[in-house]
Amino acid sequence: MRRVYLDYNATTPVAPEVLEAMLPFFAGDYGNASSIHAFGQKCRAAVEGARDSVAKLLGARASEIVFTSGGTEADNLAIFGAVSAAPLPAGSSAGERKHVVTTTVEHAAVKSPCEELERRGVEVTYVPVNREGRVCPEKIAGAIRPETVLISVMLANNELGTLEPVERIAQFAAEKKILLHTDAVQAAGKIALDVNRIGAHLLSISAHKIYGPKGVGALYVREGTQLDPLLFGGHGGRDGRPGTENVPGIVGMGKAADLARMQLAEGSPRIAALRDRFERGMLAAIPLVRINGCCAPRTPNTSNLLFPHVEAEALVIALDLKGIACSAGAACSSGTVEPSHVLTAIGLPMPDAHASVRFSLGRYTTDDDLAYALDVIPPVVQRLRSLNPQWRDAAVAEKA
Ligand code: PLP
Secondary structure (H helix, E strand, C coil), X not given: CCCEECECCCCCCCCHHHHHHHHHHCCCCCCCCXXXXXXXXXXXXXXXXXXXXXHHHHCCCHHHEEEEXXXXXXXXXXXXXXXXXXXXXXXXXXXXXXXXXXXCCCCHHHHHHHHHHHHCCCEEEEECCCCCCCCCHHHHHHHCCCCEEEEECCCECCCCCEECCHHHHHHHHHHHCCEEEEECCCCCCCCCCCHHHHCCCEXXXXXXXXXXXXXXXXEEXXXXXXXXXXXXXXXXXXXXXXXXXXXXXXXXXXXXXHHHHHHHHHHHHHHHHHHHHHHHHHHHHCCCCEEECCCCCECCCEEEEECCCCCHHHHHHHHHHCCEECECCCHHHCCCCCCCHHHHHCCCCHHHHCCEEEEEXXXXXXXXXXXXXXXXXXXXXXXXXXXXXXXHHHHHHHHC
């Protein structure tokens, strides 16, 4: 059976060039990057080369890159590390609690740490977004208090692709001298990133979203930013993150970062054109389909479609049986019946949140893949609807 992968926001395949770069570090070049002998030094050089590559992707300095076990750890390190290191700002009264500002559409890797902060006595404000999933920068500014020590707003939403106005938020953060973290896991490799233009102090990325391996990520920490460590231990630790470095993974991330930087200018418009063609095809072939987040600036690859009177989980399963991989809600919440918090945050009523499916395209999506998807999806939607009594009633009412 033909298989078409339209779930690049969940993860990407490792690029062949990345695999090739990693392979020597599993067997022949197996040294510990902290060892002073030749085995170790070869690995140290490879890790530092990868640090340069990641820094280049972000417009940062190599000394500002901390390798982590992925986007989740990068987000946790940014949030717990910054809040723990921050003194209560001058002007806040004694006994006042530290305060964090974030949004209602963050990935679980930011949302859950914020909820944990609340359990630990930190106050958190979750600023709502509009129907496109975009937060108003002035609302973020309005949520700032004297005790605010951190703002965390994602750059690109994993479910909708919506881009958040982080640059504008950075201006407010700078005026108030508050640290700004942005989760750029879904932005890296899809839009150009430059930490100096964005203006964030902390920025998270993950290798497996940019055709690198799973279990590796990086946090950009602007020089001079105070961050307490999450982990304590030996080895490495020169960048505040102890533990023997995952040399093959880091090398893979470096290669993936190089490819992402080189392919962005050509790849993004190609993928955007495919995505737009996909959406036009869907709108033309399937009655009542809507695009969630369509009116906001979006990453070029993401299409979140609402199919009224279709159960999203059922559609994902039915399409999987036809070889098409897509997702209902965030990948990490698949399998649960809870609707996605992002879809409810943009104001979708429950039935609509349960009828939304994310298709995400990528580097290896072809015209033929798209033609197959456009062929297969409309009849599957039609069949699922025909099994839904509400749809049948709606169709009868329409005819009458
Ligand atoms: N942040 C966002 C926006 C994501 O989409 C993801 C993964 O889906 C993460 C963080 C977590 O990254 P990782 O899977 O590398 O832990």
